[in-house]
Amino acid sequence: MAGTAFTPSILSRPVYAGLVSRGATPAIMLAEGEGALALMALADHDPAVMGHAHIIHIPAGTGHGAALQALGPAMYHEGPTLPAVLPRLRKALGDAHMGTALYIAGTEGVIGQVTAEALAAGVAAGAISTEHHGGAARRMQCVHCKGITEDVVTDPFICSHCGLSLFVRDHFSRRLGAFQGVCVDAETPGQIPAMQEIRP
Amino acid sequence: MTLRFNDETFRGDYTYHNSAAAVRRFPFPFDQDSYMYSVNIEPHRPTRAGSVFEHRFDVDEHYVAEMQDRAITLADDPLRCQSLPHMELAGWDFLELVMVCKSEDYPDMFTLHRDGDRWHWINRPLGIDQRFTFMDTSTLPCGPLEYIGRQTQGDHALLDQREGNLWMDAGIVTSQADWSLDFNIGMNFFEWHAPVPKAHELGIFQRALKFLTNVQQGKPSRRLNWTMTVNPRLDTSPENYHKWGPEKRTITPENVGAKQYLRVELQSFYRLPRSNALVFPIRCYLISLEDLVTVPKWGRRFHRVLRDLPDELAEYKGFAVNRSMIVDYLARFDDGAETSAGIFPD
Known part of the structure; x- marks a missing residue:
């Protein structure tokens, strides 16, 4: 499953193509709510992706925490809201080396903000992979x-x-x-x- | 050239007006009796003495009043001038371009003395006499883009070129046709044009981008664009839409000739030498319908263009609600006669 299908729209409207493995490189993964399912599917498709992964998880009322930890990421953190995990995310982005992959899965607001943080930190747009899960808010x-x-x-x-x-x-x-x-x-x-x- | 500057306003009592000479030199944007998007780009070289195409940065009778209006808008909303950190060099490139062009094209109004990096700029219409060190922002009252943007008619976007695309990474924008610099800053060429209907499907933006990324130093280009504005208002920004929006509904068959304006943008494109950025000046010209129809060719042609325009374009350009009144008014000036080729009066 590659996330929500959106009605075609204008070119500035983001499209979320679904998470695609960039292999066994360092990775920052942020999953909100049902976005955890996207990380599980990613790991299922390519287990090597988890070896250097830092997962930041915002459950948002879902119960996928144990399953995400079981994927064996190098680092795992769970936080209650995006504002609560932002300091940790910014530190991770600031510490990231060239070639670090960023995977984001969740609602549109979270994908948008995390993408904006990453671009501001100098992450190349091509290193960011996104997948939409959750409501249309x-x-x-x-x-x-x-x-x-x-x-x-x-x-x-x-x-x-x-x-x-x-x-x-x-x-x-x-x-x-x-x-x-x-x-x-x-x-x-x-x-x-x-x-x-x-x-x- | 002796120029008298109008004492006029672009808001409130709207005392903006065009002299007879300004009407004659107005950049009427239609070279035939119908309109559809096209990549209508041509070299920006001196064309027709007295026309708006004669000089690289046209200075006209509205100069001083437009700069006063810009100062009001910037005081109200400083976010109308922004520059991402990597665009400082492009700002200096732009300042140099304007100062060199204006001092060469209008030596009676502008003077530039250069002694290495020690520059002396005199702008007589605005009463400015500034000595500064080129490339040293601490020697100017504000950044180079804002400094020269406050002395140059038209909005100015600085476009960074990378990844085969153009990025709107800086600008000074106070006379825009309803788009927000604060929202669009950082977007690429396709993203900031995304809301434009039809043109993407026609391949306009792909071709335009290809052209623009190949613009060379010393070979600027230009095109005309247009829309419609009620009252001679420069600041038709989305930020203030809830303030000027109600004015759009004040058009009546009796006042349409005086209150409805054709708004034309003379857009030009220059490659900048140090930054390799493009500067994109968007110069706004306003003319009331009653002034426009004093040129018979324009009255006839404008009627035909607006009568036959696709609904989608009238909607996008924001005048669909007043279109029938505008077309009815213009019909009175269209006797069905043939019109000559080109944009200039007969």
């Missing part, structure tokens, strides 16, 4: 106040910072790890369309 930046709203599941939605009603664009910034939200009633203040659930 999006991480959105309000273009007006610049605040980020996590786990957006409706379109439009209300910016958690400035309170404007924003529509959900497919335009995505890898630097920010976020989609763009734009005021939905800018031209006709107060006329806000009914909220729809976001689909993959």
Whole structure:
């Protein structure tokens, strides 16, 4: 299984091609929730990938911790949320040598933020492999106040910072790890369309 | 050349206006009676005395007021000028390009003295007299991109070239047609153009990128692009969309000629010598419909272009809601006569 299939969209919208082994090289692996299944499938396909792997796992209510540890990674860490594991991730990225592979599996918000951290740390885009698991919730930046709203599941939605009603664009910034939200009633203040659930 | 600078505003009371001479030299972007995307790139060499193509960086009657408007926008939102750390050298390249071009093309307005790396820049219209050390940012009041960007009409993106692609890694952007530098900074050529409909399928961006990555030093290129704007507003940014958006719904059949503007971008592309980056100036020209139709050829042609434009493009360019009023207004200036080839007035 190579993760969620998304509706084809514009070119800035990320696609998550599924985890592909880069062999027995040093690797940082971050799995959130059902993204753990992607690491298990990866190890099943190529057991050599785990020998130099540092797994950072955010269970998010799932119970895959023991199974991930059983894959035999060189390092294993479990943390409650992405903000909680960020210091460790940044240290790992900062310490990483040229040629270190990065595997990310989980929801779109987590993939986006971890990718942004990696790019900022100088990891080449081609060294990053991603796979989407979980709901279609999006991480959105309000273009007006610049605040980020996590786990957006409706379109439009209300910016958690400035309170404007924003529509959900497919335009995505890898630097920010976020989609763009734009005021939905800018031209006709107060006329806000009914909220729809976001689909993959 | 003696130029009188207009006392005018691009917000609030919108006192922006074009003189009769500015109307005649307006860069009307349609060379035929219909429009579709194309890679309409040509060499940016001096063309037609008095036209906007005569000089490399056109300075016109709006110069001083545009720079005042830019200062207002930057004070309100400093994120409109950003430069990723590796783009400092490209910023110096750009500063040099503008100072050399303007002092050569407009010696009455701009003077540049160079003694090694000790430079002296005089900008008479803006009352600036600056001595500084080239490549030493501590000798300027701000970074080189912002410094010269505050003295040069048009938005400016600095594009890094690597991996066979162009990356928008720096810019000063205060007169944009609804795109965000803060959101797009760091994107590659295909990513920042992603929201444009149809053009990807037509292969426009693949061909344009191929062309742009081969632009050589001393051989700049240019193209025209266009959209529509209600009121002569430079800052049609997504950041402030909730502030200017309501104005888009104030068009009536009575005021459409005065309030609806054609917005034309003169885009040019220069290879920079030290950084190998491209600088991409996007110069905005605004003309009201009632001024535009004073050139009969333009009135006829613009009517035909907008009448026949695919709905998707009117939607993307943001004027679908006012399109019928615009077309009805322009129809009054289209007698069905043939139009001559090319963009210039007869």
